[in-house]
Every structure is written in C-alpha cells, then in structure tokens.
Amino acid sequence: MINAIAQNLKITRERIVAAEKRAARMPGSVELLAVSKKWSAEVIAEAAAAGQLAFGENRVQELVAKVPVLAPDLRWHLIGHLQKNKVKKVLPLVGDIHSIDSLSVLRAVDREAGKIGVRRRIFLQVNIGEDPAKHGFQAEELAENGVLEACDGLENLDLAGLMTIPPFSETAEGARRYFAALRELRDKVTARTGTALPGLSMGMSGDYEVAIEEGATVVRVGSSIFGQRPR
Numbered sequence: 001m002i003n004a005i006a007q008n009l010k011i012t013r014e015r016i017v018a019a020e021k022r023a024a025r026m027p028g029s030v031e032l033l034a035v036s037k038k039w040s041a042e043v044i045a046e047a048a049a050a051g052q053l054a055f056g057e058n059r060v061q062e063l064v065a066k067v068p069v070l071a072p073d074l075r076w077h078l079i080g081h082l083q084k085n086k087v088k089k090v091l092p093l094v095g096d097i098h099s100i101d102s103l104s105v106l107r108a109v110d111r112e113a114g115k116i117g118v119r120r121r122i123f124l125q126v127n128i129g130e131d132p133a134k135h136g137f138q139a140e141e142l143a144e145n146g147v148l149e150a151c152d153g154l155e156n157l158d159l160a161g162l163m164t165i166p167p168f169s170e171t172a173e174g175a176r177r178y179f180a181a182l183r184e185l186r187d188k189v190t191a192r193t194g195t196a197l198p199g200l201s202m203g204m205s206g207d208y209e210v211a212i213e214e215g216a217t218v219v220r221v222g223s224s225i226f227g228q229r230p231r
C-alpha cells in the first residue's frame, strides 16, 4: 500500500512530465517544489520518504522549527515575503529565495550571505497582475529602472530568474496570460540588459500545468501533494 502523499506526488510528477511533453520542453526541465507550509515535520518526512527532497516554506518561523529536525539532505526554499530583520535567521536554512521583492532586501541578503560565507540562488518576485495585496516588483520597475543593474553588482547571490503569484482565477486557463506576461517580461529585460534570467518560478496546485506550458522552470505545489492545509 502506498500512502496518499506518495500517490499524490506520483500523479503530480506524471502531470509535470505530460505538460513538459505538450510544450515540447525537455523532460526533467521543470523542478517540483513541494510547498509544505503549515504541515508538520512528520508529514514532510513522508514526502521525503517518497523521494521529494525540495520543499517550499513561506514563513521563517516554520523553517526555524522544521529544518533542524528533518533529514540534512532536504533542500529548503523560502517562497514568502522576507522582512529585513529575518534575513540573518533564514539565510543558513534555505538554498533558494523566491520572494526577493525590493532592492533593500536584495542588498541585505547579499551582504549577509557574504558575512556567513555562503552562496544563495534568488528569484525576483514580480507583481505581474498589479495586485495591491501582493508583494513584488512592478513589471515596469524591472523593465526600466536599475533593478537588474543592481543585480550585476551582487557578490554572493546567483540570480536565477523571476517569480510570480498571479491574481486568483477560477480556472487554470485564467492564469495563462499572467504566466505568459512573466515570460515576456523576462525576454524583454534580458534583451535590454543582457542579464540571463533562465528561471521562471510560477504555477501552483490549480494551474501548474498551464505554467509549464508557458515556460515555468519551477512549480510550487502544496495542496495537490499534501491535501488541504490545516488552519
């Protein structure tokens, strides 16, 4: 008997492979990040036992509690808003930060990584739907003023690419134009600055297949793997 989490992971991986095929993408080109926020270390260990090693969390407090009690081969990504006063705490715990949403946080993360002697991979979060309730750079900010130029000066960070959380849509297809917009913004910014931004972190449980069709390289999937989050 395989358990529900193992079964859900298997189905999710199969759907990722099918979406890669449909989009004529290389098999294995999309990374599955299991979003484990609100779930206990025991539940996360079940996913790890089923071969899932990369996990996304949105709160520094949860990372502080979970990372030390789980296997050292797990890889942790921060996907939620990062306050400057939490940079020191989170940097030893995560390999990737998807939610860099201001130049001041970007610089603080670079400085702290230098101080503790680590390299980290980062994504710039873009508020592609211009949703006032969401964090992130505005698309014009990235296209026009010096954000990418500031990234050229980073010493301890590898700029992977862009991340977005689109506005809520009733259907997966409703999110497609936002995913396409992030890819187009990436292409435009790369053409203007010459900065490669190969990574696109986009797509969640309801719409990750559409995101893959539009170029996602990392999908952040929670409830399709773990079920509905506890409150």
Ligand SMILES: *Cc1c(COP(=O)(O)O)cnc(C)c1O
Pocket: 035, 037, 058, 079, 080, 165, 203, 204, 205, 206, 220, 221, 222, 223, 224
């Ligand atoms: C919670 C969360 C997800 C996962 O959402 P699901 O709908 O459960 O897949 C993905 N990305 C971010 C930034 C999140 O906060």
